[in-house]
Amino acid sequence: MSFKSLLRDTSWADRVLFSALVAVSVAGIFFIRDVMPQGQSITIEVDGKPAYILPLDEDRMLSVEGPVGLTTVEIKDRKVRVTDSPCRNKLCVKQGWVGSGSIICLPNRIVVIIGNKAKKKGPDAITG
């Protein structure tokens, strides 16, 4: 097949339609990427304000500064834990690895929230 023969055997209406269809299809690739969920993330808030939004599927360790000092957060194998924090009772550290929900260090005003809006198979809220 040659491009020239293709052009010869089609009408201008065919060519316009074909061009429009290809253009919309290509645009659709970007559209779908935006509306479909891309996986989970974690949000780290300090004093109620988001400080970090990180992908859950990239292992890393980071220190987050709160009013009392540095809280160290580790992400590994799609789970999160606090390895160190300047609070007295280290409840956030003792919580260990968490795959969903949140880890809170109240004295240092740090909240680590695991998951995003796209993941909603669990309850909408937890009491107790």
Added chain:
Amino acid sequence: MNKEKTLLRVVSALSSVFCILIIVLSLSACSPQKDNIYQKSKVLMDTLVIITVASSSESGAEIATNAAFAEIERLEGLLDFYSPESQISLINRNAGVSGVQVSHDVIELIDKALYVSEKTDGAFDVTIGPLTSLYDFHKHVRPDDKTIRKNLALINYRDLLLDNAGYTVYLKRKGMLIDTGGIAKGYAADRAVETLKKQGIQAGIVAVAGDIRTFGLKPDGKPWKIGIRNPNATNDKDEIFATVQLTDMAISTSGDYERFFFANNKRIHHLLNPKTGYPSEACRSVSVIAKEGVFTDAFATGAFILGPVKGMKVLEGMGFGGIIMDNEGKTRLTPNMRGKVEFQVAPS
């Protein structure tokens, strides 16, 4: 030539199908009726407050949520037992001296607290401050028995005088202390929901720790699904032992696993019996469902202290929903909750 035309037709057909798919997705994404769910959290009242709203715009959700957080922060300023500037602290400093004029919010809350104190025969007692101030769950401090006995004499909700007309509150004896810790979070959740509604939000959840108030339906038309924490949880997978579906209702849970430490192999938790001075041991978890968070919060505490049998009786008498797990792991439901609780862990 025929092959070329066929190929052109096939490519056009595939592109058409793809385009139809794009158009359908576009229509659903741009639908004016579909709200999205937005969630934001903030540390207030010494705990995590999570506000979830359904809204057609992110900016609208943000404005409404921030207004609700501001309302909770305002109430915290009035009610904080540990803040010298709060109105509760002002009342406490003037115990045995004089009545104190307070705001409408404080009068309303104390009025409701007295109501619950009476209905639970003092199992919930808003004058429990002389006892709660002896324990420190951050520093793992528990008082000695002699100090407990001495301070128990200062606890009696009948010695708290309220003048609804003059907006004054008076504690009759020096040393008495009001502590609204067992009721304030539920009250704050109610007020936050009122704020969200005034901002035009028609559906959402305000969760002040485990004191939760729901309103409206989710964008998919379903009620909100609320999980009840499992007192016996060992990992993420059994974190929830039951769920309920709620709309325009509140739920609160009092549990012995929320704030505690171990001393001499005994669990010392924050749900203290105002009559004995020690943590109540008959229940592990009490969940109460009712219209208002102020009552679910306070009655959950009161029912926990009363124990599974008396507690259940009080909840039934109030027409509330109740889910009680006792210290042997046995779960009881009020009759109006039968068939409405989905258990993730089989109840015993």
